Amino acid sequence: MSIAHPNESEGNRLRAELDALLGRGQNTYTPTQVVVDRASGCRLWTIDGRRLIDFASGVLVANLGHGHxxxxxxxxxxxxxxxxxxxxxxxxxxxxxxxxxxxxxxxxxxxxxxxxxxxxxxxxxxxxxxxxxxxxxxxxxxxxxxxxxxxxxxxxxxxxxxxxxxxxxxxxxxxxxxxxxxxxxxxxxxxxxxxxxxxxxxxxxxxxxxxxxxxxxxxxxxxxxxxxxxxxxxxxxxxxxxxxxxxxxxxxxxxxxxxxxxxxxxxxxxxxxxxxxxxxxxxxxxxxxxxxxxxxxxxxxxxxxxxxxxxxxxxxRIVDHCRAMAPIMAQRLRGLMDRFPFVRAVRGEGLVYGVEISDADTANRCVLEAYCGDGTAGVHFLGPLAQKVLRVSPPLVITEPELDEAFALLEAAWARI
Ligand SMILES: Cc1ncc(COP(=O)(O)O)c(C=O)c1O
Incomplete structure (x- = not known):
């Protein structure tokens, strides 16, 4: 059974078709299985028109963002x-x-x-x-x-x-x-x-x-x-x-x-x-x-x-920009730890962090709720590492306003957990 999300007719159709064609071993498990239509900078757009801030960069690949x-x-x-x-x-x-x-x-x-x-x-x-x-x-x-x-x-x-x-x-x-x-x-x-x-x-x-x-x-x-x-x-x-x-x-x-x-x-x-x-x-x-x-x-x-x-x-000067964003990212992630008891630890440096969640089910729920966001916009994570650690690795070109937006979405989304 492929993953289906409410109000995603085209995404659900494509996920279901691919599910019948693609060997399961091709992907690691991510509870969202985003169907992406286009990408620009630190943002992805789903095929059903939702906007996501990319906290994965592919898998730490698009360091300069998409379509730079x-x-x-x-x-x-x-x-x-x-x-x-x-x-x-x-x-x-x-x-x-x-x-x-x-x-x-x-x-x-x-x-x-x-x-x-x-x-x-x-x-x-x-x-x-x-x-x-x-x-x-x-x-x-x-x-x-x-x-x-x-x-x-x-x-x-x-x-x-x-x-x-x-x-x-x-x-x-x-x-x-x-x-x-x-x-x-x-x-x-x-x-x-x-x-x-x-x-x-x-x-x-x-x-x-x-x-x-x-x-x-x-x-x-x-x-x-x-x-x-x-x-x-x-x-x-x-x-x-x-x-x-x-x-x-x-x-x-x-x-x-x-x-x-x-x-x-x-x-x-x-x-x-x-x-x-x-x-x-x-x-x-x-x-x-x-x-x-x-x-x-x-x-x-x-x-x-x-x-x-x-x-x-x-x-x-991408490296300088990464250094400037690093303390902001670290502080915001620690803020999540203060606010949500299920966030147990934050580890990282530069723009690569792991956010440890209390257990695997809650970690998957965090990924899913971040994706759902406010209905129009959300935050894209890969499936948890080591069962319960969320990887945070946005493109290095991410800006402070984009971080503000991402964390506002996350705070509201994780309040539902
Ligand atoms: C530290 C590290 N080494 C090696 C690899 C393997 O790279 P690839 O998937 O391109 O074969 C990865 C991939 O995630 C990695 O993170």
């Missing part, structure tokens, strides 16, 4: 005349996107890159680099509860346990319950069990899918230090955090570390499918001709979008 005029114009200009696919061909946007992406890191370790067509493919390529660099070291470390994607090796390092016997999971400080000494102890045990056998340590700046857990700075510094002392590849998964989310262009800047390989995705191309691994040349160059090639990586559309995103970030 500067982005769209530049995107078209960079790709003008080029084929959509340029397998094994060199194009100007490919050279420019590669050069500018590496330069945007401004770190000594950002030397070369590999492109990918999705975040999880980028993760796999980064892991392959480390495994090829040290074929005699099969062990891969990852933080417990992380999310790196569902495919292949990316899936092996995702979640609370791994089906891959070469993967070992290390604790991540969730609510500051873990001390540096605890993590050092775990890593010392790994040293003892696998001397000179570890190729890589992969982690995320913050655990998003687990429910938005943002660690103290010591954690990543400690991991980096441990990796450096053993020449273990420190891989930072910035598929979600890249391009401004945490209030810096990259989260490794927010956490003051310099990883060996950084994987980018989502916001990298503002919605055009793109991912990349940027880092140490000695790691990247371990893959020979064809070992990281695929049909769609680094196509002209991708590279044009990457260049256009970098242009707009520079011209419109």
């Amino acid at each position: 005029p500067g982005f769209e114009a530049r995107f078209e200009a960079y790709r003008k005349g080029l084929p959509h696919n340029a397998y094994n061909l060199t194009t100007r946007p490919l050279v420019e996107a590669s050069r500018r992406l590496i330069a945007s890191f401004a770190t000594a370790k950002a030397q070369k890159l590999l492109w990918a067509a999705s975040g999880s493919e980028g993760i796999q390529k980064a892991m392959w680099c480390a495994l090829h660099r040290w074929p005699e070291r099969p062990i891969m470390l990852a933080t417990r509860g992380g999310f790196h994607g569902k495919k292949g090796l990316a899936g092996d390092v995702t979640g609370e346990q791994s089906p891959n016997p070469n993967v070992r999971l290390v604790s991540f400080p969730l609510d500051n319950e873990l001390s540096p000494a605890d993590v050092e102890r775990e890593l010392a045990a790994i040293d003892a069990e696998f001397p000179d056998r570890v190729a890589l340590f992969i982690t995320e700046p913050y655990l998003g899918a687990k429910g938005s857990y943002h660690p103290p700075k010591w954690y990543h510094k400690l991991v980096q230090h441990w990796c450096e002392a053993r020449d273990v590849a420190f891989i930072f998964d910035e598929v979600q955090s890249c391009h401004g989310r945490t209030g810096n262009l990259y989260a490794f800047q927010s956490y003051e570390v310099e990883p060996d390989l950084v994987v980018l995705g989502k916001g990298l191309a503002n919605g055009v499918p793109a991912a990349a691994v940027v880092g140490r040349a000695d790691l990247i160059d371990t893959l020979d001709y064809g070992e990281a090639s695929d049909t769609y990586s680094a196509n002209p559309d991708t590279c044009a979008a990457v260049c256009a995103v970098l242009d707009v970030f520079a011209e419109e």
